[in-house]
Amino acid sequence: MKKINLAVVGATGMVGRTFLKVLEERQLPIENFYVMASARSAGSTLKFNGKDYVVEELNEHSFDKPIDIALFSAGGGTSEKFAPIAAAHGCIVIDNSSQWRMDPAVPLIVPEVNPEDISWHKNIIANPNCSTIQAMVALKPLDDKYKIKRVVYSTYQAVSGAGVAGWKDLENGMKGEAPKKFPHPIASNCLPHIDSFLDNGYTKEEMKMVNETRKILHNDAMRVTATTVRVPVFDSHSESINVEFEKPFDLDELIEVLKNAPGVVVQNDSAHNEYPMAVTAAGKDEVFIGRIRRDESVENGVNLWVVADNIRKGAATNAVQIAEEIIKAMNE
Structure with missing residues (x-):
């Protein structure tokens, strides 16, 4: 198998460090490995596969060296500036920010759903929003079989989705400290407010x-409609998804x-109180689905x-899975 040169941009952040962990676990065939971040983190070291790597400052010349794939998780502004530079040097960027997701020239990928x-x-290549990714793994097989007509999302999203600052707001809030990241306390509270509000009243x-x-x-x-809520949970997003199909179905x-379905674990035994929970999904790569029941208020829901x-x-895992698909294609 052809070995690749791989870079992680935003390597010192919460997702960046998880990139390293997932890359180690999945043992991608890496020849040369680079970790990059802002000037603030440059010079620090990160351990990967038992070896220390010095964090390079990301700049206009970072991709002058041969890099096959770069995993970006450094925010939209960084991606907007540096992803095209990397791409022009022949590097395939898998970007975790929202910068490129809705660009019609950029594929938006969940490998279990639309690898083609x-x-x-x-x-x-764009990595979708975290809350979208898990929903797609659940909905794609059902769309293929029954044709989705309408979706209603209600999400219960962990503070880690807001990065280290979100995590600290919950941790410190449990000690009675005022929030710094969120507009209101998140400890013992739910905030129906993720990201900024738009003119249509949605976030x-x-x-x-x-x-x-x-x-x-x-x-x-x-x-499709959605209400997204930040909840006082450290890790793992939970979603109530109501789906209406064109076709009838047998439950x-x-x-x-x-x-x-690929990437799915069904936990749906209400007689034994078995259903997906944030605490049991944390640290795992699968999407857990339960409380599966007919919506009796519509015909095919x-x-x-x-x-x-x-x-x-x-x-992180979704981005690494995309990299695996690219490597597979390189070796065909």
Whole structure:
């Protein structure tokens, strides 16, 4: 197998460090490895596969050396500036920010859902929003089988989705300290407010879920709405997803479809209080689905409870899986 040169941009952040962990676990065939971050973190060291790597400052010349794939998680502004520079040098960028997601020239990829879209990249590939990724793993097999007509998302999102500052707000808030990241206390509280508000009354996070769902499932006419809520949980996003289909379904068959879907673990035994939970999904790469029940208020509706680790499957693992698909194509 051909070995690759790989860089992690934003390597010292929460997702960046998880990139390193997931890359180690999945043992990608890496020849030369580079870690990059802002000037603030440059010069520090990170351990990868038992070896210390000095963090390089990201600049206009970072991609003058041969790099095959770069995993970016350094914010939209950094991606906007440096992803095109990397791409111009022949490096394939897998970007975790929202910068490129809705660009029609950039594929938006969940490997279990639309890996075929990788083929038309122009050296930039977008990683979807964390809350969208886990929803897509759950919805794609159902869309294939029953054709989705409408989706209603209600999310319960962990503070780690807001980075280290979000995590600290919950940690410090439990000690009675005032919030620094969120506009209100998150300890013992729920905030129906993720990202900034838009003119239509939705938040950016809600519209990301709406627009990214349509793009990934190749259906611009799909009816989608969302309410996203920050909850006092450290890791793993939970989602209540209400789906209405064009076609009728048998509930037992629908559950079997999910059981056989890639990346899915069904936990749906209410008699034994078995259902997905944030504490059990944390640290894992699968998407957990339970509380599967017919929506009796419409003709062809179902309710799902979907939980996944937002830093792993919702960010780092999904990006590394995209890299694996690219490496597989390189070796064909």
